[in-house]
Amino acid sequence: MTKNKPGLAFIFLLFAAANAFSAQPGGAGKERTQTGPMAPLRLAGLTAMDMPYDAGGTALLKWDVRPEDTPDTSYQVYVSSMETGGWIKADEFPAASRTSSEIDLPFWAWNAAPKEHAVKLELNNFYGEEQAAASVFRFKVTTVRDKKAFDSQVVSVKTAGNWFRLDRLNNLVLLLVIIIVFFLAVSHAKRKGLFIRRIAGLDAIDEAIGRATEMGKPIYYVPGIGNMSSISTIASAFILGEVSKKVAQYDSQIKVPHYDPIVMTVCKEVVKQAFLEAGRPDSYREDINQFISQDQFSYAASVDGLISREKPAAVFFMGYFMAESLLLAEVGATSGAIQIAGTDVETQLPFFFTACDYTLIGEELYAAGAYLSKEPMLLSALKVQDFGKLVVMVSVFFGIILVAAGAKFHWDPFVRVILNLFKAY
Amino acid sequence: MKLIKKQIPLAIVFIFGVLTLGSYYVPHKLSVDYIEMMNKWENIVSAFAFLLGLVSLFYSHCNKISRKTDGWGYSIFVFAGFLAMVIPAFLNNGKQSSAAGVTMLGWAFRYVYNALSSTMFAVLAFYIVSTAYRSFRIKSAQAFVLFAAAFLLILGKVPLGQIIWDAALGWTGAGVDQVIEWVMSVPAVAGKRGIMIGISIGAIVTSFKIIFGIERQYMGKD
Amino acid sequence: MLKETLGKFFKIDRRWIFLLLAVVLFVPIIKPIGLPNKTISRDTRHAFDYMDKLPAGSFVLFSLDYDPATRPELHPQAVAMVRHAFQKNLRVGVVTYIAGSTGLIQQVFEKVPAQYNKVNGTDYVIFPYMANAVAVMTQMASDFYGIYDKDQDGRDARTLPVMRGIRNYKNMGLIVCITGTSMLDYWVAYVGDKFKVPVLGGVVAISQPGYGPYLQTGQLKGLVGGMKGAAEYESLIGQPGKGASGIDSLNLAHLLVLALILTSNLILLIIKYL
Numbered sequence A: 001m002t003k004n005k006p007g008l009a010f011i012f013l014l015f016a017a018a019n020a021f022s023a024q025p026g027g028a029g030k031e032r033t034q035t036g037p038m039a040p041l042r043l044a045g046l047t048a049m050d051m052p053y054d055a056g057g058t059a060l061l062k063w064d065v066r067p068e069d070t071p072d073t074s075y076q077v078y079v080s081s082m083e084t085g086g087w088i089k090a091d092e093f094p095a096a097s098r099t100s101s102e103i104d105l106p107f108w109a110w111n112a113a114p115k116e117h118a119v120k121l122e123l124n125n126f127y128g129e130e131q132a133a134a135s136v137f138r139f140k141v142t143t144v145r146d147k148k149a150f151d152s153q154v155v156s157v158k159t160a161g162n163w164f165r166l167d168r169l170n171n172l173v174l175l176l177v178i179i180i181v182f183f184l185a186v187s188h189a190k191r192k193g194l195f196i197r198r199i200a201g202l203d204a205i206d207e208a209i210g211r212a213t214e215m216g217k218p219i220y221y222v223p224g225i226g227n228m229s230s231i232s233t234i235a236s237a238f239i240l241g242e243v244s245k246k247v248a249q250y251d252s253q254i255k256v257p258h259y260d261p262i263v264m265t266v267c268k269e270v271v272k273q274a275f276l277e278a279g280r281p282d283s284y285r286e287d288i289n290q291f292i293s294q295d296q297f298s299y300a301a302s303v304d305g306l307i308s309r310e311k312p313a314a315v316f317f318m319g320y321f322m323a324e325s326l327l328l329a330e331v332g333a334t335s336g337a338i339q340i341a342g343t344d345v346e347t348q349l350p351f352f353f354t355a356c357d358y359t360l361i362g363e364e365l366y367a368a369g370a371y372l373s374k375e376p377m378l379l380s381a382l383k384v385q386d387f388g389k390l391v392v393m394v395s396v397f398f399g400i401i402l403v404a405a406g407a408k409f410h411w412d413p414f415v416r417v418i419l420n421l422f423k424a425y
Numbered sequence B: 001m002k003l004i005k006k007q008i009p010l011a012i013v014f015i016f017g018v019l020t021l022g023s024y025y026v027p028h029k030l031s032v033d034y035i036e037m038m039n040k041w042e043n044i045v046s047a048f049a050f051l052l053g054l055v056s057l058f059y060s061h062c063n064k065i066s067r068k069t070d071g072w073g074y075s076i077f078v079f080a081g082f083l084a085m086v087i088p089a090f091l092n093n094g095k096q097s098s099a100a101g102v103t104m105l106g107w108a109f110r111y112v113y114n115a116l117s118s119t120m121f122a123v124l125a126f127y128i129v130s131t132a133y134r135s136f137r138i139k140s141a142q143a144f145v146l147f148a149a150a151f152l153l154i155l156g157k158v159p160l161g162q163i164i165w166d167a168a169l170g171w172t173g174a175g176v177d178q179v180i181e182w183v184m185s186v187p188a189v190a191g192k193r194g195i196m197i198g199i200s201i202g203a204i205v206t207s208f209k210i211i212f213g214i215e216r217q218y219m220g221k222d
Numbered sequence C: 001m002l003k004e005t006l007g008k009f010f011k012i013d014r015r016w017i018f019l020l021l022a023v024v025l026f027v028p029i030i031k032p033i034g035l036p037n038k039t040i041s042r043d044t045r046h047a048f049d050y051m052d053k054l055p056a057g058s059f060v061l062f063s064l065d066y067d068p069a070t071r072p073e074l075h076p077q078a079v080a081m082v083r084h085a086f087q088k089n090l091r092v093g094v095v096t097y098i099a100g101s102t103g104l105i106q107q108v109f110e111k112v113p114a115q116y117n118k119v120n121g122t123d124y125v126i127f128p129y130m131a132n133a134v135a136v137m138t139q140m141a142s143d144f145y146g147i148y149d150k151d152q153d154g155r156d157a158r159t160l161p162v163m164r165g166i167r168n169y170k171n172m173g174l175i176v177c178i179t180g181t182s183m184l185d186y187w188v189a190y191v192g193d194k195f196k197v198p199v200l201g202g203v204v205a206i207s208q209p210g211y212g213p214y215l216q217t218g219q220l221k222g223l224v225g226g227m228k229g230a231a232e233y234e235s236l237i238g239q240p241g242k243g244a245s246g247i248d249s250l251n252l253a254h255l256l257v258l259a260l261i262l263t264s265n266l267i268l269l270i271i272k273y274l
Helices: A005-021 A129-134 A166-187 A200-215 A231-250 A261-277 A296-310 A324-334 A349-355 A363-373 A376-408 A412-421 B002-023 B029-067 B072-091 B104-135 B141-157 B159-172 B176-185 B187-211 C002-010 C014-030 C042-052 C068-087 C101-115 C133-140 C183-195 C208-216 C226-237 C242-273
Strands: A047-050 A058-064 A074-080 A088-094 A116-122 A136-145 A148-151 A155-158 A219-224 A254-258 A289-291 A314-320 A338-343 A358-361 C059-065 C091-095 C124-126 C174-179 C199-203 C222-225
Touching: A047 A155, A058 A136, A074 A116, A088 A116, A166 A376, A166 B187, A200 A219, A200 A231, A200 A314, A200 A338, A200 A358, A200 A363, A219 A231, A219 A296, A231 A254, A231 A261, A231 A314, A231 A338, A231 A363, A231 B187, A254 A261, A254 A296, A261 A289, A261 B029, A289 B029, A296 A324, A296 B104, A314 A324, A324 A338, A324 A349, A324 B104, A338 A349, A338 A363, A349 A358, A349 B104, A358 A363, A363 A376, A363 B187, A376 A412, A376 B187, B002 B029, B002 B187, B029 B072, B029 C133, B072 B104, B104 C014, B104 C068, B104 C101, B104 C242, B141 B159, B141 B176, B141 C242, B159 B176, B159 C242, B176 B187, B176 C208, B187 C208, C002 C242, C014 C242, C042 C068, C042 C174, C042 C199, C042 C222, C042 C226, C059 C068, C059 C101, C059 C183, C068 C091, C068 C101, C068 C174, C068 C199, C068 C226, C068 C242, C101 C124, C133 C183, C174 C183, C183 C199, C199 C208, C199 C226, C208 C222, C222 C226, C226 C242
Parallel strands: A219 A254, A219 A314, A254 A289, A314 A338, A338 A358, C059 C091, C059 C174, C091 C124, C174 C199, C199 C222
Antiparallel strands: A047 A058, A058 A116, A074 A088, A074 A136, A136 A148, A136 A155
16 A cells, blocks of 8 residues: 555646646637636537627627537526626526527528527626627636536627628618619609509599588598608698698688697698699688697597587598597598598508498508609509519418428428518518 | 708708618617617607697687687687696696595596596497497498408307307307407408508508608698 | 388487497496306417416516506406416516506506505506607617616615516516507517517407407417406406406497397398398
8 A cells, every 4th residue: 555655646646737737728719727616618619709780788609519418418608797707697508408590590691500509698687788888708608417517618709789780681682672663663754644543532532522612511631640750640641732732722621630739730831832732822721720639539529529510521531540530430420521531550440431431441541642643753653562562472472382392391491591581580 | 942941851851761761770889879869859849849739729729719719618628628637737746646645636637537538438339339230231242241250259259149159050069269269360360461561561662752752742842 | 111110220310329338338337247258268368377377576567558548448457467466476567658547557556556465666666657668668678777767756766676686678577568559569569579578468359359460470478358358367367356347238238239230131131122
């Protein structure tokens, strides 16, 4: 026994020296040699990088999947903003999860390798927004197996904001195509009007205004409860311009009760201009446009009261409506007015259908400006809508066939490509 | 003058339209800050616009009262209602309840405003029933489909209807709630999606027309 | 003779129908009939199950955005879901983007927390009304306290025990939006979809069909619709309230509509073909 003591001591010294002087192989960022109570476990391919296509403050850790990981192995990810220590546990998950294929990005912006772990860390959750975007952060991954923990090498990165969302490239390409088609259509606007199918509701405007003039009753134009950023309110303002022009020409009366003061301001200008263009500036009155209330049912009650008392000959409901649609339409129907409605809120369309004489559905409201004014440029722009719908129809048709075929014949990469192309990121 | 009335507004619309459109593709913090700033400006402009609307409202009703036009009595209610809510709000510092219980504002809110608003919404129920009586009449094939769908959906919502269904059609193995779920999940959603797609495309083209200055009615033409 | 009589009935003054409906609605409120509520709809069941499965101590953000007009349908939903959250010992935060909701939120939290011994600041917190919902929702994704630094009583939100560990959506277990406006669309599009946060909805019955696409794609985890949905949720949590008490009237009104539709078509048949 005493003869082996020096030998054992020598072996022990060698082992200690090996541990003390073992070099840590490099990662993608700065590295430090790990010392401490836990044994090190180098993770192959461990890199820290800035998460692409974001505003900054999110880091991405990647490392290769280890075949020797057992089902009970898990990983813990730590982050620190300090030069030494200060580790905060940022994430924990089983070893079988969080691969690159789970990151929700399309194939042209991300390589979804199943043999690689990829973990997103939003540093805003642990540090302030400013610090998350400005500091260098250090990361390490601890492998936990059989109740033992093994630290990886340390990697570091500073996140940054990106300037372009490559994952939205499909969206951008589609947008550019539509813009090009839009300009082509508008620049080739013909003098003779392009064909638009008959829209009964818009053809009836003349009839409605004529009726009001004969009866000597006013026309009510209700632009809805949307604000000026709502597309249907903008479309309604255009239609109001055309209706006001005809009202001025027929020397009839029009009244426009408003929900939103900004819409009222815009519509004042629209109506004034329409009267000017019709050559009847003297007929224009400031009280044509009247602000009622910015409360939905107060507005409905007031307009109902006005309609019940004044019994207009024609009522137009054009714009954004919610629950008050039936309240307004029923009262108008009871008063005996001819009613023309148009809205893009599909939940209110059934109420307008049942209570009004004519209804414009959704995009017919948007087409009304072009339909009534017959301006070649506006008519051409309508063709772009048809083009857009054609793109959607063709995509849906061929998409269904291709995805179904891909699923049947197990062409998984092919199916993934098709689904990525049509997804919004 | 033409520069101020036409060119500058068009330029503003174009620049901000393109910037806001571009911000969808630019994730950088500058882009996020721009959108936040626009939202804040929108709030500020809305607040001023509300004042504008209020002034216009008072002016219009004052005119009606002074000229004693038809229905001028209702204009008095506009001012009475306004004062009835604003004075308690000032006196109670906007608080609806305090340690002593419900304040004047709270009372006015709960027993006047709540009651009136709920009443207006409840009137819808009456209108819906009378409209249903008039509209669900089978005058064509499409009307029959509308009638059948409405009848089925209402039947399924009522316990007695479910009992009637089970008695008459229980042998099919399909419960009325399953049929209703199918109607709501398949044909109704299909129709809604079609309308949504058309509306979205229409909104895109309308936005382009405004951004690129093709539709300018909102500014008044020269 | 019969055709003439039926013709008059066909064009009956709508005020008779209003009167009939008023009687049908009023009588069950005075004398409840107790009609059974046979089925629980799938979407209400999903909404209940999702909240039920949250571990105790999870944070639920309620966005209560309804005004007095929609109070009869949505207030019972809000009360039932807040009760459920308190039953499961979940932490509750309340925000609103509709000015008219503030009074209604106070009415909910005047009575419900006391029934479960919940304390303001420790178990629940109410934040003040904010305008411009979309901007606020976007800001909350990075830093909740950038928008809501104080609760409605002026206390520093960061120091409240109920807000411990909450920094942004990632720390929240669930968002529940109860609204009569299109606020739920904003929560789904700008928060649920973008930041992968689960969202439950409570809407008026008229809006319910419109959320079919969101439910199908899983963007909405569950949806409570109208007073019937509120009654269903109340029966699931075992606490009948205003929702259940209105169900008799609702059911009878539905039966009246069925009867009127059938009658008008029978009369049409007789007038046209007989």
